[in-house]
Amino acid sequence: MKKMMIKSLRRNQKNLMSYINQDRFIDHCAVFGTYNIKDAVYSNILGLHALQHRGQEASGIFYFQDNGQFSFKKGIGKVSEVYAGFDHEQIENPKVTNGHNRYSTFGGSEEKNIQPLYAQINKDIISISHNGNITNAHYLKQILLEDGCIFQSDMDTEVILHLIAKSKETNIIEKIQDALRKVEGAYSLIITYNDEIIAIRDPNGIRPLVLGKKDSGYVISSETCGLDIINSTFEREINPGEIFLINDKGTRSFSIANKVDKKFCIFEYIYFARPDSNFLNQNVYEARINIGKELYLEKKENNSDIVIPVPDSGLASAIGYSEASGIPFQLGIIRNHYVGRSFIQPKQELRDLAVKMKHNVNLKLLKGKSITLIDDSIVRGTTSKKIVSLLKNAGVKEIHFKVASPAIIGSCYYGVDTPNEDNLIANIKNLEEIKNYLEVDSLQYLSLNGLYKAVNGNSGYCDACFTKNYPVPLVDQTLKKQQKEQIKLV
Ligand code: SF4
Incomplete structure (x- = not known):
C-alpha cells in the first residue's frame, strides 16, 4: 500500500513537472565512470550529483571489485534520494564503477529501465550506461526478438548489450566494434567488462563524453562539471567514433568505423549543459x-x-x-x-x-x-x-x-x-x-x-532541430512512416 502511494505521488510529481516543463526540450541522461580511484563509489555519487540536470527520474551505480565481486545500487528519484542512507563506506573500494542518471527518452521510467544494465556473458560481467538514442533500435530489436533474444527492459541500450553478447568475435573490443557497426544514432557509452572500463562515443560525437585523471586512475563523465566536483583533472574529450579502453595494462584507443563525421549537439551550448562545463575548448x-x-x-x-x-x-x-x-x-x-x-x-x-x-x-x-x-x-x-x-x-x-x-x-x-x-x-x-x-x-x-x-x-555540429538536416539516418522513424502509409493504402 505504502509502495503504491509513493508510486502515485511520484507519478503526480512527474506529471506536474512535465506540465511545467512541457515548453522545453528536456535533458537526456548522464553517464559517469571511474577506474582505479580512491573512494570510487562516493566519487561516482558526487559525479552523478553534478550531472543531475541531465536526468532526474532515476539513478544507478554498478561496481566491480578486485576480488571479482560486483554489485549495484539503483532507484527511482534524484541522486540525493536514491543514495540517501546508502552505506558506501562499507564497500571495499571497487576497481571500476559505472553510474547513470536517467531521463527516459526511450522506454518508461520503471525500475526495470534504470541503468546501468548489466549481464553475464559466459564468465564475464559486463555493465553499460548510455546517453543518447539509437535511431534503429526498434528495427534491430525486432530482428533480435525473431532470433530468440529475451529483453528485460524497454530501453534501446539493451539492444547494444544483446548485439555484444551475440557477436562471434573473440575479444571484447572486437565484439563491441561488431555490435556498434550495426547501430545508428547517438550514443556516449560507459561499458565495464570485469575490471576494465571502456568509454565510447558514436562516430558523430553527438552527445558529450570527457576523460579526466585522478589519483593513479581515470574518470569518465558526460560533462567536465562531473570531473570538477571530485577534483579530477580534465585530460581530453573522447573523440567521435572512439573506443577508449582502460585496464591494468594502461590505455588504448580503437575505432568504431572508418568514417567519422563530427556533429556535436549545438543545443548543449544553448540549454542542456551546465554553464560551468566546457566542450571543444569552449x-x-x-x-x-x-x-x-x-x-x-x-x-x-x-x-x-x-x-x-x-x-x-x-x-x-x-x-x-x-x-x-x-x-x-x-x-x-x-x-x-x-x-x-x-x-x-x-x-x-x-x-x-x-x-x-x-x-x-x-x-x-x-x-x-x-x-x-x-x-x-x-x-x-x-x-x-x-x-x-x-x-x-x-x-x-x-x-x-x-x-x-x-x-x-x-x-x-x-x-x-x-x-x-x-x-x-x-x-x-x-x-x-x-x-x-x-x-x-x-x-x-x-x-x-x-x-x-x-x-x-x-x-x-548537429543543428537538425533548427534545419531538419539530420546527420544520422532516422531508420525507426522512416519505418514507422512507411507502416502508416501502408495502413492508409489498405
Ligand atoms: S542539435 Fe541535434 S542533437 Fe541537439 S537537440 Fe537539436 S536535433 Fe537533437
Whole structure:
C-alpha cells in the first residue's frame, strides 16, 4: 500500500513537472565512470550529483571489485534520494564503477529501465550506461526478438548489450566494434567488462563524453562539471567514433568505423549543459554570453528600459545582450527552485497558476517599463505565452521578446525528449503569427549564423532541430512512416 502511494505521488510529481516543463526540450541522461580511484563509489555519487540536470527520474551505480565481486545500487528519484542512507563506506573500494542518471527518452521510467544494465556473458560481467538514442533500435530489436533474444527492459541500450553478447568475435573490443557497426544514432557509452572500463562515443560525437585523471586512475563523465566536483583533472574529450579502453595494462584507443563525421549537439551550448562545463575548448557560460551579444548585434534595437531573463534558461544570454546593448540587466522574474518537491497535480482550472509555481514577477521593478525579455528557446510557446501574460498583469508597458536560439522546427531523435513536430510552434506558425500568439510587441530569434559565430563554430555540429538536416539516418522513424502509409493504402 505504502509502495503504491509513493508510486502515485511520484507519478503526480512527474506529471506536474512535465506540465511545467512541457515548453522545453528536456535533458537526456548522464553517464559517469571511474577506474582505479580512491573512494570510487562516493566519487561516482558526487559525479552523478553534478550531472543531475541531465536526468532526474532515476539513478544507478554498478561496481566491480578486485576480488571479482560486483554489485549495484539503483532507484527511482534524484541522486540525493536514491543514495540517501546508502552505506558506501562499507564497500571495499571497487576497481571500476559505472553510474547513470536517467531521463527516459526511450522506454518508461520503471525500475526495470534504470541503468546501468548489466549481464553475464559466459564468465564475464559486463555493465553499460548510455546517453543518447539509437535511431534503429526498434528495427534491430525486432530482428533480435525473431532470433530468440529475451529483453528485460524497454530501453534501446539493451539492444547494444544483446548485439555484444551475440557477436562471434573473440575479444571484447572486437565484439563491441561488431555490435556498434550495426547501430545508428547517438550514443556516449560507459561499458565495464570485469575490471576494465571502456568509454565510447558514436562516430558523430553527438552527445558529450570527457576523460579526466585522478589519483593513479581515470574518470569518465558526460560533462567536465562531473570531473570538477571530485577534483579530477580534465585530460581530453573522447573523440567521435572512439573506443577508449582502460585496464591494468594502461590505455588504448580503437575505432568504431572508418568514417567519422563530427556533429556535436549545438543545443548543449544553448540549454542542456551546465554553464560551468566546457566542450571543444569552449566554456558553456561564455558561449551563452556570446549568444546574447550576437542576438543584440543582429538587430541593434535599443527600445527598452531593461533586459530581463526568463530564469534560469535565459540568464547568461540576457547578461550578454545587456553588455552588448548597454541596456541595464535586471531580475524581473523570480524562479522558485523548489517546485519539483511539490506533489500537487494541477487540475484543469488551476493550470494557469502552475506556471506561477515556478515563476513570479518582481512587480515593483516592472510596472510601466518597456522590457527586452530573453529566453533560450521557444518550443510549443505555451509557457512563453503564460510568462508574457504574467508580465502584462504586472503592468509592463512593452515586451520585446528575444530568443537566444534559432526557431525550432524539428524534433530531436538523438536522446532528447521533444514534442512532435506538429506541436513545435515555429514549425506551424510564421514569425508574425508567433508574435501575435504570444501577444508581444516584437519578436526576434537568433539566426543560425549568429549561433555558429557565438560558439566559434564551423560545420562540426548537429543543428537538425533548427534545419531538419539530420546527420544520422532516422531508420525507426522512416519505418514507422512507411507502416502508416501502408495502413492508409489498405
Ligand atoms: S536535433 Fe537539436 S537537440 Fe537533437 S542533437 Fe541535434 S542539435 Fe541537439
